[in-house]
Amino acid sequence: MAEDARVRWEVQRDIGLIEIDNPPVNAAGHAVRAGLFEALTALAETPGLRAIALYGAGRSFIAGADIREFGQPPRAPSLPEVCNAIEQSAVPVVAILHGVALGGGLEVAMAAQSRVALPGTRLGLPEVTLGILPGAGGTQRAPRLMGLAPARDLILSGKPIGAEAALKAGLIDAVEAGEPRTIALAAAGHLISGTLTARRTCDLPVTLDQDDLAAARAALPAHDLARSKALDALAEAHRPIAKGLATERALFNDCLASPQRAALIHAFFAERAAAKIPEAQAAPRDIGHIGVLGAGTMGSGIATACLIVGLNVTLVERAPEALARGQAQIESNLDGAVKRGKLSAEARAACKLTTSDDIAAMAGADLIIEAIIEDFDAKAQVLSALEAACPGALLASNTSYLDLDGLAGHLRDPGALIGLHFFSPAHVMRLLEVVVGRETRAEAVATGFKLAKRLGKVAVRAGVCDGFIGNRLLRRYRMACDHLVLAGATPTQIDAALEDFGMALGPYRTLDLAGLDIGWADRKRRAPDRDPAERYVTFADRLFEAGELGRKAGRGFYVYDGDEGTPPNPALDALIAADRAAHSVTPRDLSPQEIQDYALTAIITEAAEVLDEGIAARASDIDVVLLMGYGFPRWRGGPLHYADTLGAGALAARIERYADDDAFFWKTPALLAKLSRDGGTFAELS
């Protein structure tokens, strides 16, 4: 047996076995590619060999190319070269898939002459989610194995499919249960006996359906480079494979060079970096039993999220009608999860929800999350009551901006309190801000992160300040948008410009969705501290005071009660005109670019301050919060990744220009000024 650091091979009678062993996910980095190439070459020279089986050690076959290598100088052999060598092997190769076979991993498998997957294997081509396309033959071999339309689905969705679906689609040849090495030996035997057919994928025909590709292209968002290039590559799949592969390579390189690729890969690593916290070494508590106090929208969403992953939940609410409403909401959420395939019927039946009107019912819970109204005194009072009634439990507040240290001050054991800022709907949104107070114990932080992982959420550590990371940036962004209205833009123009930038929803449409009462309550709470120098506009307050609360009232910034779309609320013109008159502003036209620059610079400015104050540990954590909780376009990488593409110098100059008009709102943050002076980037700070 020859040995390579990442790939081992051995000969068993007339069978060659190749094992890939590159923890944690068997990414096909340079060492794996070189090892595979060497193993194939050595086995090709081994006399009497009749079949080769390729499998992965550890928890997966291959999770794809090594993403860290993108943007680095290429090193031979490339993955396409390895795939071609597998496909052209004179001795037939069977690939044994388990865990995941993603991206380049599935491409390696598709180049083999046969494929067997273990039950539970997830197979997919997620490259477009990273701003690239399958570049090791995936766009040419998937259509040959599955047909053009299913391959187009697999590639454009980026979503993996299960082993049974892959078998049905023709992507694999068999599903067998067992250990990968045992299945590898058996499958190689079946290749030799002929019970498993060996065929070269490159020899299979593809029928081109131009209409299908044209319809898929018409459905793409205009910015989406990777999916558009993937369609270009698929359109070549009916040609001889060498030609198709050459086109695929050129298109892959276009994607590789694009800012979208850099942004999407930044987002991939940013999500994973967020889990690296100073408290990672602390032992988290068991979290089998969760208490949730408050059965409103947030409480029932949090309870649903916990139930879906099999946690026991005790839900407490004083008012019987509210408890009944919350319980009904949870039941309906769980039914929805079953319908969407997120929860099996058996798991649904096994959900353990206990309800009560007495907080003592939560005694014995490992962690209790309060999700009552956003009012400091009310929260302080229930937290202290919880501490008395449920001794020893870790306590969490689902506050979205209140002072966690102030709340902890009402507890005998302030170290047991943590902030868990869920986003609505809590059983759907994947972001969780874990707010760490001055005295919060490491055990509580580690438990918050453990809960997030169990719930399938991405947790970001945040320090204490008004609004933590996300809502603090959002407030600044909304103020900037109000200033743009004052200057002459309409809310509709602002929504359109920012949706054009890629925001999931414009700021005023978002306000309508959330309800104008929320922003109003926040502004009212902060009113006593408002500096008279602030350029405060009142049109949103006036709308709220007229009962126009947004979607739930049928009217907000837009009108929702007609059949003719959602026109702007006609009442706005007079309210905005009054603000302009009060500030002696003569309105002017603003271009979409001006709107985008102003609003985005406000987010970046606040983000730089949040980072400098240590509220966020890294620039990429701020990016994750905005990407996962606030609809910031993932293909732009988040506000600070986007800031790096503009350059600190250009941003500082822009802020100075804005400050000429409004020196109260616009001050260059010290951190940005430093980066501008030194020519540095936010990414380099992490």
Ligand code: HSC
């Ligand atoms: C690709 O394959 C392109 C091809 O078409 C080839 C093109 C070649 C063209 C050449 C032209 C000349 N690479 O997520 P986790 C790390 S693109 C490097 O926490 P889980 C991850 O960062 C790729 N590292 O675990 C983390 O590191 P940390 C297509 C990778 O169990 C650790 O592994 N494939 C990596 O929750 C654990 O990851 C994909 O997009 C990779 N490919 O999920 C799959 N994958 O501990 C991406 C993971 O230091 N990966 N890491 O933080 C995933 O979806 C998930 O990681 C898994 C595991 C589902 C594999």
